[in-house]
Amino acid sequence: MAEQAAELLLGRVRDGEWELGQKLPGEVTLASQMGVGRSTAREAIRILAGKGVLASRQGSGVYLTALDVREEWDAVLGRAEIRSVIEARTAIETEAARLAALRRSPAELRAVRRALDDRAARRDGLEDHVDADTAFHRSIVLASGNPVLTGMFDRFTPRMREAMVEMLRRRGEFGDDGDQQAHADMVEAVAAKDPEAAARLSREHLAALAAGLE
Structure with missing residues (x-):
């Protein structure tokens, strides 16, 4: 009843x-x-x-206090289209890159550089590359010093991984030198403590991913 x-x-x-x-x-x-x-x-x-x-x-x-029942977050993510996933990544990662450029410690910068090198070394297998790419972007989110952004990224990771694997499988290519250079440029902006450049490069990278869906 x-x-x-x-x-x-x-x-x-x-x-x-x-x-x-x-x-x-x-x-x-x-x-x-x-x-x-x-x-x-x-x-x-x-x-x-x-x-x-x-x-x-x-x-x-x-x-x-709300006009409807809160839907389970995992259910929302599970149904999210790839474009929505990229848009959400942009919201999280662009701000994280900006903050990382402002706040990163020397140890965090070393971790970001190691993640970049690992990403470069893991370009043979699609899923392995996506995992290395995810770890790279997480290293920048961690360097932002914002635990809320980190928590959002971590909660978002399983669906993000699925979306990236699906997208790259459709495209049929991944991890080329231009893509790796775009990530290296982002690292240099963080290293130079240039928040505007770091945010812009992050946004441009994700915008290029979204454009590849068209």
Whole structure:
């Protein structure tokens, strides 16, 4: 009954009955409107609070905090098209490159250079190359010193890997000298502590990937 009541209540939210941030009627009123007992209405509210739709504020009431149920992040990523993956990479990696140029330590720069050399050495097998490429870009994200960007990158990595393998398989070629040089240029911008160049080179690299989809 509580699950059914939660679905009914969620339907009213989706229909726009309340605005974001608005206080909902009390449990007694909601129970009466849904034709259930007060305990069932309370449980329905608890279910939707657990899904991020409602929030109970002590001594104040229940408020609408989202207009729909949060979809599981992994499910969203699993359905993402390659173009969407590249756009998300651009958002994360361009800022990470800019910050890395500002904040990188000597040890982090050495790690970035090692990752670049490893990427250059692993250009024979497609999947092995994608893994080396991912490790390279992660080294720059780590050098940004922003744990949120690192966490986003790590959570994003499995779908990103799938997308890159799929894209390069379609293209039929990968890891040429021009591509490796583009990554080397990015490293030199980080080494030179030039945030604008680092961000621009990161953006241009990913824009070229996106253009290859057309």
